[in-house]
Amino acid sequence: MGEKEQEVEIIRLLKAGSGYTSGQLLSVSLGVSRTAVWKHITALRNMGYAIEASPSKGYRLREGRPFNGVELQSLLAGRLLGSQVHFFDSLDSTNAKAFELARNGAPEGAVVIAETQTKGKGRIGRKWESPAGMNLYLSIILRPKVAPQGAQGLTFVAAVAAAEAVLANGVKPAVKWPNDILIGGRKTAGILLEMDSEPDRVHFVIAGIGVNLNIKQDSFPEYISQTATSLIEETGSPVDRAVFTANLLASMERWYGVYLSEGFVPVLAAWKGYFASAGRPVKVTFFDKTVTGVCAGVDEDGALLLERDGRIERVLSGDVEAL
Numbered sequence: 001m002g003e004k005e006q007e008v009e010i011i012r013l014l015k016a017g018s019g020y021t022s023g024q025l026l027s028v029s030l031g032v033s034r035t036a037v038w039k040h041i042t043a044l045r046n047m048g049y050a051i052e053a054s055p056s057k058g059y060r061l062r063e064g065r066p067f068n069g070v071e072l073q074s075l076l077a078g079r080l081l082g083s084q085v086h087f088f089d090s091l092d093s094t095n096a097k098a099f100e101l102a103r104n105g106a107p108e109g110a111v112v113i114a115e116t117q118t119k120g121k122g123r124i125g126r127k128w129e130s131p132a133g134m135n136l137y138l139s140i141i142l143r144p145k146v147a148p149q150g151a152q153g154l155t156f157v158a159a160v161a162a163a164e165a166v167l168a169n170g171v172k173p174a175v176k177w178p179n180d181i182l183i184g185g186r187k188t189a190g191i192l193l194e195m196d197s198e199p200d201r202v203h204f205v206i207a208g209i210g211v212n213l214n215i216k217q218d219s220f221p222e223y224i225s226q227t228a229t230s231l232i233e234e235t236g237s238p239v240d241r242a243v244f245t246a247n248l249l250a251s252m253e254r255w256y257g258v259y260l261s262e263g264f265v266p267v268l269a270a271w272k273g274y275f276a277s278a279g280r281p282v283k284v285t286f287f288d289k290t291v292t293g294v295c296a297g298v299d300e301d302g303a304l305l306l307e308r309d310g311r312i313e314r315v316l317s318g319d320v321e322a323l
Helices: 003-016 023-030 034-046 069-075 094-103 153-167 231-235 241-262 264-272
Strands: 051-054 058-061 085-091 111-117 136-142 174-176 180-183 186-198 201-211 281-285 290-298 304-308 311-315 319-322
Touching: 003 023, 003 034, 003 058, 003 069, 023 034, 023 058, 034 051, 069 085, 069 111, 069 241, 085 094, 094 111, 094 136, 094 186, 094 201, 136 241, 153 180, 153 186, 153 201, 153 241, 153 264, 201 241, 241 264, 264 290, 281 304
Parallel strands: 085 111
Antiparallel strands: 051 058, 111 136, 136 201, 174 180, 180 186, 186 201, 281 290, 281 319, 290 304, 304 311
């Protein structure tokens, strides 16, 4: 057990105890000296944990938790997604870092998280605003044994997982085809999937998810201030980012398992439960043109169905806006 794993285990043991946990118990559980335990306690305090020490009783973890890799791994113990957590104060892009790690052999389930991104990426080459200390910016390495054309279903897996995590905070979201999460028509979360593959096999997929959690409305840049929102704005309460992340990854792992074992049908059915555009007029923007019509739902492959001039057209890519 390395030093990081020992610190994760200390936090897990302190959380499991109803009061103080003795230094002797921590020492025996970790197989290290009491002096080593004290050094780990000091390091954990420097990470932001409020840990009380009593010479006769041991250690006790007080209320509140920081947002860091140790905290996340203590919440994700035993799970596939989050089996490795690569946590950074700043990255250009969590997707770019995850892509690099995956190419160098990082296992399925490894997660990259950053407090801020300097070049956060959205769909269609857009920028994802990533201020520090407020929101969630993460990327998940997946290695599904599917053909490249089947990997598009993972977009819907991630959208369902993100929608469920938002719903767990007491507000009902909607999905905008194919993968934005809206509250009251304003964007709360976005998903960007990137893939490394050959014609007949997928090497890995990076599922990037950004969620606006604790950013206030007056902190959004002007150009998205009327189209974006956050959970704190919608609920009035700050969001525990570590707990939200753990819930999101648990939901993602569950639906990823469904996708691999049962296929796309149940995932699409769950996604449709959050889809609110069917029957409504929409505008679809492509790279070279914009068209309008009425959304007729999605087909069995997840393609958007657009009714125009009495005909139904399948839309495979593009940006959809309600009219």
